[in-house]
Amino acid sequence: MVEKHIKHLLYNHDCVIIPDFGGLITRYVPARINPVKHTLVPPSKKIAFNEKLVLNDGLLISTIAYANNSSKEEARQLVISFVHEVRTRLESEQRFELTDIGVFKYNHEQKLVFEYTEGDNLLEASFGLPEIVARPIRHEEPAVLRTLIKERQAAEPAPARKPFKARLKRAYHVAAGLALTGLVGTALYMLSLQTDYNLSSLYPTSLVNDEERADEKTSSVSIPVQHEATLGQPVPTDVLDASGAGMMDGADAWGDASSNTSGQEAQYAADEFVYEKAEAVEEVAAPAPVTTTVSDKDGRFYIITGGYARMLNAEFSRQEIAENGHEAKVLEPGKGSRLFKVSVADFASAEEAQAAMNTYRKSFGENIWVYNN
Known part of the structure; x- marks a missing residue:
């Protein structure tokens, strides 16, 4: 109960x-x-x-x-x-x-x-x-319909096989297309190896060919030309310094030599003068050695403006920054990296580098960053 x-x-x-x-x-x-x-x-x-x-x-x-x-x-x-x-x-x-x-x-x-x-x-x-x-419904075709489908399939002739020449032509076209695709791909790959690509997504710059950049570098740097003076031949005046003072000194020296010595002694004096002027030009033109490349770890904090796959392009960027009065340097790739990084300044601590970021952003944009070498 x-x-x-x-x-x-x-x-x-x-x-x-x-x-x-x-x-x-x-x-x-x-x-x-x-x-x-x-x-x-x-x-x-x-x-x-x-x-x-x-x-x-x-x-x-x-x-x-x-x-x-x-x-x-x-x-x-x-x-x-x-x-x-x-x-x-x-x-x-x-x-x-x-x-x-x-x-x-x-x-x-x-x-x-x-x-x-x-x-x-x-x-x-x-x-x-x-x-x-709820049993699943199985769709079954009527017996008459199945019989008609079988009869139709039996009446249809088997598809004729294509002749050998047609199959050979088709295989030739396929092979030619594959070969052409491979050649185009190889050409594009070789072209990509020769073209300068800036791999830094943080500081994009315009793509310029190495030859054009090299020409600009060559045209912007003045190289003194020295002409060898041969004994017994007159010394051309274009070997002297390009300034007017140099030309006047050369003329005075030439005149003094011709008035005080014979023709052969004057020739020797002119040759010696040319060599001395050339050595002086070389001494004046030679710049003081400045470290522009950092290859080892130094623990300093660098403000990086961009990264490049090739050293030549990084050097061009460094020169452009140096022309604006900044101490630019190129940091060689470290372990696990393939980029040459260009820095505009370096500091001993991260706080100093971060404090200077706002100043450099006014000149180099918002895409610069701090890198600890």
């Missing part, structure tokens, strides 16, 4: 407590599809057991007393007798089945466990909904 009331309460309540034994808890299970059996199961309730819910909430005893028109004390005695019977059967048979709800039993650790038995659907919203079987 108690089992019947427990099942009835599970229809309308989410938890039914059996005093001094435990509580049965229900949870909602949505509709589901069984892909193996091809069935559609409606929503339902699944029951679990918690043996710690032993405190009497009065729900089960009040329901039994109202249904039997008896007192609550008589209903409580019925519940106590039911719990005693359940414990006795668990000790003797190691299991007790609650009809249409589940089975109580002890596990290998001698702990009470509950296994839900799917019987009646305890969800009132799904009352009357059966389990639907």
Whole structure:
């Protein structure tokens, strides 16, 4: 009798407590599809057991007393007798089945466990909904249509094979296309090796050929030309210094030599004068050695304006920056790098370099960055 009331309460309540034994808890299970059996199961309730819910909430005893028109004390005695019977059967048979709800039993650790038995659907919203079987539909063609398709396939002639010459011509065209593609790809690759690409995405500059940059460099630097004076030949005046003072000194020397010595002695004096002037020009033109390339790690912080794949292009950029009055240097690629980096200034600490960034951004843009060598 108690089992019947427990099942009835599970229809309308989410938890039914059996005093001094435990509580049965229900949870909602949505509709589901069984892909193996091809069935559609409606929503339902699944029951679990918690043996710690032993405190009497009065729900089960009040329901039994109202249904039997008896007192609550008589209903409580019925519940106590039911719990005693359940414990006795668990000790003797190691299991007790609650009809249409589940089975109580002890596990290998001698702990009470509950296994839900799917019987009646305890969800009132799904009352009357059966389990639907939905078999997959297999589309089959009519026998007459299958016969017509087979007859048509048998009547159609097999596709004629192309003659050997046509197949050979097609293979020749394919081979020629592949060869032409390979030649074009090789030419483009060789062209890319000879073309100057600026690999720095942080400081893009215009692409200029090496030959044009070399011509500009050659035209911007003045190289003194020395003419060798040969004994017994007149010395041309264009070998002297380009300034007017040099020409006047040469003329005076020539005149003094011709007036005080003979023709041969004058020739020797002029030759010696030319050599002395040439040596003086070389001494004046030779610049003081300045370190413009950094190849080793020095721990300093450089403000970099751009990176280049070739040393020649980096040197051109350094010269342009140096012409504006900055001490530009070229940092050779370190380990794991292939770029020649051009710096506009270097500092002993990162704070000093970051502080100077705003000043250099006015001249070199927002794409400069600090590099720790």
